Amino acid sequence: MLSRVADSVFWMARYMERTNGTLRLLRTNYISSQxxxxxxxxxxxxxxxxDAPAKEILAIGNDSPKVLEHLLLDRHNGASVxxxxxxxxxxxxxxxxxxxxxVWQCLNDYYHLIxxxxxxxxxxxxxxxxxxxxxxxxxMLYHGTVDITMARGExxxxxxxxxxxxxxxxxxxxxxxxLTELNYNLQQPVEVPALRYxxxxxxxxxxxxxxxxxxxxxxxxxxQVLYNDNFPHSVSYCLKQLFRxxxxxxxxxxPESYKQLEFLIGRAMNNVKYSNIRLxxxxxxxxxxxxxxxxxxxxxxxxxQYYFGNS
Numbered sequence: 001m002l003s004r005v006a007d008s009v010f011w012m013a014r015y016m017e018r019t020n021g022t023l024r025l026l027r028t029n030y031i032s033s034q035x036x037x038x039x040x041x042x043x044x045x046x047x048x049x050x051d052a053p054a055k056e057i058l059a060i061g062n063d064s065p066k067v068l069e070h071l072l073l074d075r076h077n078g079a080s081v082x083x084x085x086x087x088x089x090x091x092x093x094x095x096x097x098x099x100x101x102x103v104w105q106c107l108n109d110y111y112h113l114i115x116x117x118x119x120x121x122x123x124x125x126x127x128x129x130x131x132x133x134x135x136x137x138x139x140m141l142y143h144g145t146v147d148i149t150m151a152r153g154e155x156x157x158x159x160x161x162x163x164x165x166x167x168x169x170x171x172x173x174x175x176x177x178x179l180t181e182l183n184y185n186l187q188q189p190v191e192v193p194a195l196r197y198x199x200x201x202x203x204x205x206x207x208x209x210x211x212x213x214x215x216x217x218x219x220x221x222x223x224q225v226l227y228n229d230n231f232p233h234s235v236s237y238c239l240k241q242l243f244r245x246x247x248x249x250x251x252x253x254x255p256e257s258y259k260q261l262e263f264l265i266g267r268a269m270n271n272v273k274y275s276n277i278r279l280x281x282x283x284x285x286x287x288x289x290x291x292x293x294x295x296x297x298x299x300x301x302x303x304x305q306y307y308f309g310n311s
Contacts, residue, residue, distance in 0.1 A: 013162030184282035
């Protein structure tokens with residue numbers, strides 16, 4: 001496969017996974033904003049998913065309709081959902097010969113859905129949750145279409161590498177956002193709503209309740225988000241899936257390129273697997289998430305250099 005094609009497939013998958021994660025986080029945060037009208041602020045989320053200057057973030061930080069429009073539909077916000085879907089579609093258009101017509105049609109429909117005036121009206125004047133649910137549902141349709149129509153070839157491997165790399169970054173980022181809201185203070189005697197909303201954003205609340213029988217504790221939430229190999233959004237699970245699809249590229253890779261990525265992915269997996277996180281060590285937890293995030297971006301940069309031929 002040409003490096004240009006692999007690059008486009010990889011980024012198509014990353015943008016779509018980023019879209020899914022952002023939509024779920026926005027949905028959860030909006031519901032949270034309705035529960036905690038007095039104290040709720042969107043600023044932690046805006047600092048991660050907006051490229052607006054600090055002054056603008058401060059101005060809209062408590063205005064839910066403006067925040068939703070900025071993070072979902074603002075074409076001038078490089079991190080908006082609209083721009084992510086547009087970039088995914090552009091990458092898909094460039095490699096139509098390497099994806100199925102069903103995947104292309106699904107992405108094209110998604111692009112037209114987010115441009116639909118009804119979505120804009122629901123966000124501003126109706127029920128934003130309905131609009132978000134519509135977009136989330138179409139994202140699930142995309143993932144299902146990929147799964148049942150794409151051939152299990154080299155393109156499918158790059159697609160899943162991009163997907164699980166982006167998902168690992170999102171999980172680490174979402175955890176950091178919620179912990180920042182708590183000032184990394186997890187030794188609280190009562191249930192922390194921020195951690196419950198974190199699990200909602202990662203589609204992990206139901207699994208948590210079934211596993212722990214409703215016994216809600218901060219250390220168990222961390223264990224699920226970081227280490228649970230049965231949870232499809234845990235950092236550990238994502239890294240293992242990333243390595244699984246990367247291994248399938250060995251026969252098509254230059255030996256030195258393969259060894260570079262094998263080392264970086266293996267190191268990230270071991271650093272997560274053998275980490276020893278304690279709730280009392282807030283600085284250690286903060287440093288661990290920062291290190292994990294840097295290693296994930298290092299893996300992305302290595303793919304860019306060794307597999308996609310970009311400097």
